[in-house]
Amino acid sequence: MTDAQTCETIAEVFASTGEVLDPHTAIGVKAARECRRSLDTPMVVLGTAHPVKFPEAVEQAGVGKALELPAHLSDLFSREERCTVLANDLKTVQAFVSQHGNRGKPL
Incomplete structure (x- = not known):
């Protein structure tokens, strides 16, 4: 994905929801939209x-x-970076997300 496509996605999401995405999340949103098989399935x-x-x-x-x-x-810029490695397993990821809560909004 190009920088221009990333910026386009940030702009599109902001225009439709009022939410501002970071570039990495914008890439994830664009990829999810492109891979989505049905609008009936939540993304x-x-x-x-x-x-x-x-x-x-x-x-x-x-x-x-x-x-x-x-x-x-x-204090974000002074915090130590953290990373949680999860198994490549849907149930493991679902449990992690469920345990750590949904702080976001649907896009």
């Missing part, structure tokens, strides 16, 4: 970062919305 995409971490991409997308970190993320 789930996990957000991977806060868009404020990628101001250039958000600006290039033409969102025109100044982004600020929410109070609970005020």
